[in-house]
Amino acid sequence: MGRPITRWGVAVTLGAVWWWAVLRLALASDAGVLEGAVAAGGWGLSLLPVHCVAKGRAAGALAAGRWRAAWRGTAMPAAPSAVTTASPLRRSDGGSGPS
Template identity: 75%
Template sequence: MVRRGAVLGLGALWWWAVARLLLAPDAGVVEGAVAAGGWGLSLLPVHCVPKARAEGALAAGRWRRAWRVSTVRRFTDGE
C-alpha cells in the first residue's frame, strides 16, 4: 500500500514537472531536474538483471584473483 502511494505520488510529481516544462513560460531548473531524474530512473529497471542471470557476467572475485596473480608474477619474473 505504501509502495503504491509512493509510486503514484512520485509519478504525479514527474508529470507535473513535465507539464510545467511544456506549458509554463516560467518553468526552471527544478522542473527540469525532476523531469530528467524521473526519466533516468524509468530506464533503470529495463537494464538491471541479477548478476547470476546476466549474459557474459564475470564471476565473483575474478578481479581480486587477477590482481593477486599479476602481483606474484611481477615479483617472481624480475628476479
C-alpha cells in the same frame, strides 16, 4: 514498504510529481531548474529497470574477485558452465592432421 497499497501510493504520487514537472516545463514560461531536475531524474529512473539486473541472475556474470585474482596471478576455479567446444592447439611436432 511491504504493503502493496503503500507501494501504489508512492508510485502514483511520484508519477504525479513527474508529470507536473514535465507539463510545467512544456507549458510554463517560468519553469526552472527544479522542474528540469525532477523530469530528468524521473526519465532516468524509468530506464533503470530495463537495463539493470542483479549480478547473480545476469547472463554471463563473472565471479566475484576475478580481476583481483588476475592481478595477483592466481587462477580462479572455472565455472561449471565454462565448457568449450574449441579444438586444442596442435604442437609443432605433432604432424599434420586430416584435411
